[in-house]
Amino acid sequence: MKTVGTYLVELLAAYGVDTVFGIPGVHTVEMYRGLPGSGIRHVTPRHEQGAGFMADGYARATGRPGVCFVISGPGLTNIATAMAQAYGDSVPMLVITSVNPPGRMGSGEGHLHELPDQRQLARQFTAFSHTVLRAEELAQVIARAFAVFASARPRPVHIELPVDLLTLDASVLPSPQKRPPPSRPAPExxxxxxxxxxxxxxxxxxxxxxxxxxxxxxxxxxxxxxxxxxxxxxxxxxxxxxxxxxxxxxxxxxxxxxxxxxxxxxxxxxxxxxxxxxxxxxxxxxxxxxxxxxxxxxxxxxxxxxxxxxxxxxxxxxxxxxxxxxxxxxxxxxxxxxxxxxxxxxxVREMLNPVLRAGVDLMEIVREALPDVIIVGDSAQPVYAGCIDFAANRPRSWFCSATGYGTLGYALPAAAGALIGTGRPTVCLAGDGGIQFTLPELAAAREAGLPLVVLLWNNNGYGEIKAYMEARGIAPIGVDIYTPDFLAIARGFGCKAERLRNPGELPALLRSAIRRTCPTVIEIDEEAYVTATAEMVGPEGLEPPTKRL
Known part of the structure; x- marks a missing residue:
């Protein structure tokens, strides 16, 4: 018997889906029955939010929708932040969740993973959210999702399937096939x-x-x-x-x-x-x-x-x-x-302060050392600098979470997703505060054998927020957070770890890192890097990074 869960996987394969990000649970295992032999790779993050950010990075870098399997209830609430970030930036993402069967769905009786109305929650950050109640409608709903991705403003789509529906016989359903999407609108x-x-x-x-x-x-x-x-x-x-x-x-x-x-x-x-x-x-x-x-x-x-x-x-x-x-x-x-x-x-370049100038310098060194690089940023000083003044080599090669919805913890999993989707050299650019939101995703990147480069900009706390508080005459509370030994943590996850001693070492470190089969964390001390960069500023401004390669 072919189950509805297997039929779902076959539909996704028909639409060219090659990767699914997800964490199996008792409410989704039937979705996994059809994955072996489907040609679809499964990547396991360490948190559903990480799954969503990976799918986001995959989609931004490739232009194809990122696909996630997550459980009902906490799976959806955990991935909600990532979906909202994708919604704000018009990123195509398909999130497929389970939901309790009719009769238990929203009953208020306290069933496992029960929410009053999880589809209503998902509507806040999706193009549409749909509950599949009949196996016969699944193909149509998947076609609707891919029509949004291909022919309209791309945004996340949420599809939920009751747990009991996933186990039903789908053998009588038509053979899974892709429906041609509508034409993209032409100007009048x-x-x-x-x-x-x-x-x-x-x-x-x-x-x-x-x-x-x-x-x-x-x-x-x-x-x-x-x-x-x-x-x-x-x-x-x-x-x-x-x-x-x-x-x-x-x-x-x-x-x-x-x-x-x-x-x-x-x-x-x-x-x-x-x-x-x-x-x-x-x-x-x-x-x-x-x-x-x-x-x-x-x-x-x-x-x-x-x-x-x-x-x-x-x-x-x-x-x-x-x-x-x-x-x-x-x-x-x-x-x-x-x-x-x-x-x-x-x-614009003239008005950059020393910290922002150092951030632009860092990103330009990365671009010149790795010409086909994708740079993915969180919310950190060099990322703000890149938002102000950085030229990417080509489209879909520089994106971050510092604009739009503006979540922290984005860069590490999103960079992993971009690398999985493209195979291109990929650099995560994150601060010491933001990376702690999703630091366990180093384990997912290690497990996937990704030569991901993590440039960790360390100013020992939430430096931007601290400066903002002080500028407004507010005592800086909650911003001087404990800074762990990131290099030891990285090595504990089976990753390589380096501390950048001077900017001139960076190109060689980057080139070595992308030849590995595991992530490399390169820690950069903000104060030391800014000082070193300032010393390179002469009467005509910062020396071009190409001269230092």
């Missing part, structure tokens, strides 16, 4: 004509690129070069223009220099960006005023109506809209686009 012709007219009239255009443009790098580059327009990239949009491109501005749009660039533009094209305050108004000053015309490109019609009102809203797939728009605009001779972009980049 009349709106493209109107937008092209604004583009042709613009003298000082600027493009804002968000995470929705991550898979539209080529058409966005063509539009930027056609218009001679600087491209300001949010964190999730970094890499759509490569480092060194004269029109690229891989800097936060919340900085004074980028705000000035936006305000001086007579046309702003916002491609795949929601104008979220953590990107555009991080310092809560009101953000840039858009005094020129605004064209918004967004796959979500509701989001296109939130925040900044557009003169023209193109509700469409970003790549399709950019291609259609560029085709209607005659190329123009290069004017001052590169000069405007360069001035903004230089002004």
């Amino acid at each position: 012709a009349q709106a493209i004509t109107a937008a092209a007219a604004l583009c042709s009239q613009a003298v000082r255009p600027v493009i804002l690129a968000g995470g929705g443009a991550a898979d539209a790098a080529s058409p966005l580059l063509r539009l930027a070069e056609t218009l001679d327009a600087p491209v300001i990239m949010t964190v999730n949009g970094r890499g759509v223009l490569p480092p060194g491109h004269p029109l690229g501005v891989s800097c936060s749009p919340a900085m004074a220099a980028t705000t000035n660039l936006i305000e001086a533009a007579d046309l702003v094209i916002a491609a795949g960006t929601e104008f979220g305050p953590t990107d555009y108004d991080f310092y809560e000053t009101g953000g840039a005023r858009i005094t020129g015309k605004l064209i918004r490109i967004d796959i979500d019609p509701e989001q296109a109506m939130r925040g900044r009102p557009a003169d023209i809203a193109l509700v469409a797939d970003c790549a399709l809209a950019l291609d259609a728009l560029t085709a209607r605009i005659p190329p123009r001779a290069a004017n001052d686009g590169a000069a405007r972009a360069r001035a903004a980049r230089e002004a």
Whole structure:
């Protein structure tokens, strides 16, 4: 007999799922019956939150949905934070849980893992949450989930199956197969004509690129070069223009220099960006005023109506809209686009304090030492620096949890998921406080044989929060936390562990680490690294990291 649990696995395989992150429990073991021989790899985190962050990192790095199996009740509540982070950043994630059978579901009688209504909980951070009550509807629900991932604004989807349903006979159900997803929405012709007219009239255009443009790098580059327009990239949009491109501005749009660039533009094209305050108004000053015309490109019609009102809203797939728009605009001779972009980049770099400058230096050394690297950040000083001023080599190569929902503990499991999904060199960049939220996931990475690099930025506590409290005249309570011996802990998990003595050692340590079959933790003392970096600053600024490799 083929059970519904086995049929579920076969459906996932039909949709190209190659990895599932999960922790088996008595309420989910039937989902595991079909995994052997399915071609789907199972990765066991040490906490359901870790499973969700792994799925998130897998999805951001690959563009494919991350899939999780978790138990009912505490499995869902544990993974909720990771789902909310993915919801905030439009990350495709499929979370499949068990639930108590009808009659016990939400009964209030105290059954194992019982919640009053776990689907209602999941609705707060999903595109949709669905309870499968008949085996015949499972294929349709999976098809709906993958339609969201492929053709709409990608966000988590939650599907729950009653424990007794998982054991039923599925032999009579149709053979599992993938249903073709709906076409991605194309822009309306009349709106493209109107937008092209604004583009042709613009003298000082600027493009804002968000995470929705991550898979539209080529058409966005063509539009930027056609218009001679600087491209300001949010964190999730970094890499759509490569480092060194004269029109690229891989800097936060919340900085004074980028705000000035936006305000001086007579046309702003916002491609795949929601104008979220953590990107555009991080310092809560009101953000840039858009005094020129605004064209918004967004796959979500509701989001296109939130925040900044557009003169023209193109509700469409970003790549399709950019291609259609560029085709209607005659190329123009290069004017001052590169000069405007360069001035903004230089002004942002100039305002960095020593700690932020050291953080940018660290990330640039990683990028140059490992050209195909993926860097995944938590909330730590060098991550904040990267949010302000770091150019990723290509899209989906730099992301973090410091914007949007803003959870701690993200980087370590998310980096593991990114490495599993891509096989590319992957670096986790975390602080000593944040990494303690999910430190046991080192064991999961070791078990999976991942050559993951963990750069541990140690300032012996919650340094950013402590500085914030002191600046507001608040006694710093709860921030000077006990700092364990991270290198001993790493070795206890079977990982390699190093302490960085000077920045010049880092490239060799990185190259050695990615050749291993286990994670490597490299501890960096903030004070020592900042001091060493400051000594390298000469009259022309920080020496390029390529000269130190």
